[in-house]
Amino acid sequence: MADLQISTSAGARYFASLVPSLNCLRLVLNGLSFTTDEGLTKSVSRLGKPEELLKGPLYYVLVLILCAILFWRESPIGMISLAMMCGGDGIADIMGRRFGSVKIPYNPEKSLAGSISMFLFGFLVSIGMLYYFVALGYIQLEWVPTVERVALVAFVATLVESLPNRIVDDNISVPLASMVTSFLVFGY
Numbered sequence: 001m002a003d004l005q006i007s008t009s010a011g012a013r014y015f016a017s018l019v020p021s022l023n024c025l026r027l028v029l030n031g032l033s034f035t036t037d038e039g040l041t042k043s044v045s046r047l048g049k050p051e052e053l054l055k056g057p058l059y060y061v062l063v064l065i066l067c068a069i070l071f072w073r074e075s076p077i078g079m080i081s082l083a084m085m086c087g088g089d090g091i092a093d094i095m096g097r098r099f100g101s102v103k104i105p106y107n108p109e110k111s112l113a114g115s116i117s118m119f120l121f122g123f124l125v126s127i128g129m130l131y132y133f134v135a136l137g138y139i140q141l142e143w144v145p146t147v148e149r150v151a152l153v154a155f156v157a158t159l160v161e162s163l164p165n166r167i168v169d170d171n172i173s174v175p176l177a178s179m180v181t182s183f184l185v186f187g188y
């Protein structure tokens, strides 16, 4: 068990994914009303309906599991995708609701304040995470091209998030767009 807590061990990524996996189970059990956790439902839903847990929150933890297992500590793709979903998309909601008076022309439900906040905060969290991983020696990066690449990923993810999300939830489209763009610019 101690070996699993060493991030270089083969099983570490699976051990780390236990936390979002257990939350995934909580969301499914409560979303399907097999169990009732009103605190969980109220904290992660908008209307207080259990079935809401099977949408955005569930996609969120599934992306966490995927990034932990697929990318772990050796690829920048996972940490950038999580930074854009957890940091960028998260701040877009907060800033957009509060300061979003100027709406996006092609999507009146979203605002420039939300999108600009998403780009800037998602970019900064991505760079911060990459700096941390470089400092720990997990990955090696040249910073000038890395900053340019992360800015491109943040721009694409912000553009995707600004689109009307009636088709695909942005907890899927934002990390997916980040993963594809990161793979194209970083190559791994």
Ligand SMILES: C/C(=C\COP(=O)(O)O)CCC[C@H](C)CCC[C@H](C)CCCC(C)C
Binding pocket: 019, 020, 023, 027, 043, 044, 045, 055, 056, 057, 058, 060, 061, 064, 082, 086, 171
């Ligand atoms: C409320 C959540 C998603 C809804 O997003 P949206 O539809 O408003 O866009 C998040 C649900 C969180 C889940 C119940 C518990 C997550 C546990 C996870 C291991 C915590 C680590 C998060 C950290 C920021 C990486």
Ligand SMILES: Nc1ccn([C@@H]2O[C@H](COP(=O)(O)OP(=O)(O)O)[C@@H](O)[C@H]2O)c(=O)n1
Binding pocket: 056, 089, 092, 093, 094, 095, 096, 097, 100, 109, 110, 111, 112, 113, 114, 115, 118, 161, 162, 165, 170
């Ligand atoms: N780019 C954005 C994103 C969200 N928002 C605001 O945040 C609210 C929730 O955004 P959303 O529907 O994308 O919710 P999440 O599922 O991303 O949290 C929107 O109804 C807007 O009021 C914004 O103004 N601009």
